[in-house]
Amino acid sequence: MEEVSDYFLQILPDLVVVAATLVVQAAGVWWILRRVTPGAGPTRRMILGGMAASATLLLVGLLLRFNAVSRHFPAWLPGWGRGLVIAYALLSMAWLAIFVLTEPFTRRRAEHRPSRRRFLRTAQAALMGAPAAALGYGTFIGRKQISLREQRVVIPELPPDLDGLRIVQLTDIHLSSFLSRGELDHAVALANESRAHIAVVTGDLISSARDPLDDCLDSLGALRAEAGVFGCLGNHEIYARAERHTELEGARRGLRFLRGTAVPLRFGGTSLNLAGVDYQRSTRPYLRRAAGLVEPGSFNVLLSHNPDVFPVAARQGYGLTLSGHTHGGQVRVEILQADLNVARFYTPYVDGLYRLGPASIFVSRGIGTIGLPTRLGAPPEVALLHLCRT
Numbered sequence: 001m002e003e004v005s006d007y008f009l010q011i012l013p014d015l016v017v018v019a020a021t022l023v024v025q026a027a028g029v030w031w032i033l034r035r036v037t038p039g040a041g042p043t044r045r046m047i048l049g050g051m052a053a054s055a056t057l058l059l060v061g062l063l064l065r066f067n068a069v070s071r072h073f074p075a076w077l078p079g080w081g082r083g084l085v086i087a088y089a090l091l092s093m094a095w096l097a098i099f100v101l102t103e104p105f106t107r108r109r110a111e112h113r114p115s116r117r118r119f120l121r122t123a124q125a126a127l128m129g130a131p132a133a134a135l136g137y138g139t140f141i142g143r144k145q146i147s148l149r150e151q152r153v154v155i156p157e158l159p160p161d162l163d164g165l166r167i168v169q170l171t172d173i174h175l176s177s178f179l180s181r182g183e184l185d186h187a188v189a190l191a192n193e194s195r196a197h198i199a200v201v202t203g204d205l206i207s208s209a210r211d212p213l214d215d216c217l218d219s220l221g222a223l224r225a226e227a228g229v230f231g232c233l234g235n236h237e238i239y240a241r242a243e244r245h246t247e248l249e250g251a252r253r254g255l256r257f258l259r260g261t262a263v264p265l266r267f268g269g270t271s272l273n274l275a276g277v278d279y280q281r282s283t284r285p286y287l288r289r290a291a292g293l294v295e296p297g298s299f300n301v302l303l304s305h306n307p308d309v310f311p312v313a314a315r316q317g318y319g320l321t322l323s324g325h326t327h328g329g330q331v332r333v334e335i336l337q338a339d340l341n342v343a344r345f346y347t348p349y350v351d352g353l354y355r356l357g358p359a360s361i362f363v364s365r366g367i368g369t370i371g372l373p374t375r376l377g378a379p380p381e382v383a384l385l386h387l388c389r390t
Contacts, residue, residue: 010239013371014065014082018058021089025054028096035103054092061085067209075210076177083178083373087135090372094131102127138331138374144183146367148190149381151353153360155319158389159299161268168196168225169383171305171324172234172366175216176207178373184219187367190382192224198265198272199225201255202324203234203279203305205246207370213242214249221253227265231257232276234305234325236370243278258303262293271295275318276303282346291316307349307363314359320387321361326350328365332377341378351378 029051036043061082063069070078102124168191175184191199201223205216223229237246247257256263258276265272273295280286286309287302294300294317302313307323314321328351329341343350349363364383369375 011065014062014086017086017089018062021058021093022055024093024096025051028100031100058085058089061089070210079177079207080373083371086372087139087374091131091135095128098124098127098131134376135374138376142375142379143178143369143373144380146183146187146190146380146382148194148384149364150384150386151362152386152388153320153353153362154388154390155358155360156389157319157358158387159270160389161270162272162299162387163389165198165267165272165387166194166196167198167200167301167322167385167387168194169200169202169322169324169362169364169385170220170223170367171202171364171383172204172327172368172370173201173216173220174204174207174211174236174366174368174370175213175219176211176368178207178370179368181212181215181219184216184367185222187380187382188219188222191384192222194382194384195226196384197226197267198274199223199229200274200303200322201229201231202303202322202364203232204236204324204366204368204370205234206240206242207236207368209240209242211240213240213246217246217249217253217255220250220255223255227267228263229255230263230274230276230303231255232303232305233257233259233278235279238279260289260293262295264295264298271298273298273300274303275300277309278305280304280306280309282306282308286312287316290318294318307361308347310349310354310359310361311356313361314356319359321359322385323349323361323363324366326363326365327369327375328363328378330369330375330378331372334377 029047032047033044064078064081105120170187170191173184201220206213233243233246237243247259250257259278262273262275265274275293277290300318302318302321304321304323305325307325310321326343329343332339332341349361351363351365354361362385365378365381367380
């Protein structure tokens with residue numbers, strides 16, 4: 001039953017995108033057909049044929065999501081195929097919305113001068129091109145601009161020996177057709193240049209079972225930190241049924257995955273208790289056994305791929321939680337001071353630092369992408385946290 005639930009969660013975003021796109025396109029076609037004269041049969045047939053072709057393309061993209069179909073193609077094709085279909089779905093909805101909103105202004109009227117009509121048509125064309133230009137930038141430029149993001153985490157009760165401690169975090173790598181080994185190696189080099197005391201990897205090393213997990217672990221094996229390299233598992237390790245392999249092969253390369261376990265790290269006369277848990281499903285109570293990992297008298301840090309656990313972690317006594325999972329929204333648009341992104345539909349902890357009383361959580365935007373090979377308003381990052389008392 002649990003495997004069925006996991007599989008449904010994997011395909012749910014694709015189902016939502018396809019269903020929403022078909023509904024919007026059908027509504028747009030109905031709106032357009034109402035404005036086409038009944039006698040314009042060829043035009044009406046062309047519009048309906050375009051709708052049918054679009055629906056077929058969307059369904060083919062959805063089928064590529066299923067292993068029974070995708071296994072018949074090269075590993076790169078299903079990922080890029082789905083990505084292109086999702087991009088088309090988003091663009092088609094944007095184009096329909098722009099057309100519906102601008103059509104009343106561009107409609108031919110007797111009182112409009114030709115120059116005015118040309119200006120309005122040009123403005124409409126520019127608006128139609130803007131979403132494609134933005135998506136192109138996010139795909140070919142934005143997703144590849146991996147940088148080091150530094151974040152001060154002020155913890156007034158932080159033990160003096162931990163003041164100035166540096167933790168470098170890599171998360172949501174998704175080594176696949178959307179992220180090359182060279183790009184991952186660049187991220188690892190950025191992390192090593194930070195000379196952090198602790199290095200952590202907070203899940204989603206790959207996207208699917210066909211992705212090169214061992215290559216990812218080889219690259220992560222080059223991570224270096226004074227007190228060691230640690231990690232936790234994300235939902236995509238579960239989807240790929242690679243939890244045990246990731247744990248064992250990571251350990252062989254010097255990367256210790258904490259799966260419901262904790263390790264004490266000494267800094268001067270102070271102990272930092274670093275705990276980690278596997279991906280926490282929203283269908284279960286969060287952190288059921290993590291309370292037993294809290295070490296009284298130590299500063300407790302939790303690695304959890306899912307940031308939604310934060311309120312529970314704070315109650316249990318974790319002073320700091322490190323998470324990913326959201327990709328910072330991956331595609332974020334700010335309209336009228338409102339931050340619009342998909343991640344906000346399922347968690348309030350999308351990107352950056354959040355606090356509850358004395359406890360803090362940092363949610364990293366991560367390195368890779370999923371579904372759509374695009375980043376807009378949420379650039380990829382390696383995060384370097386500076387713990388400080390003031």
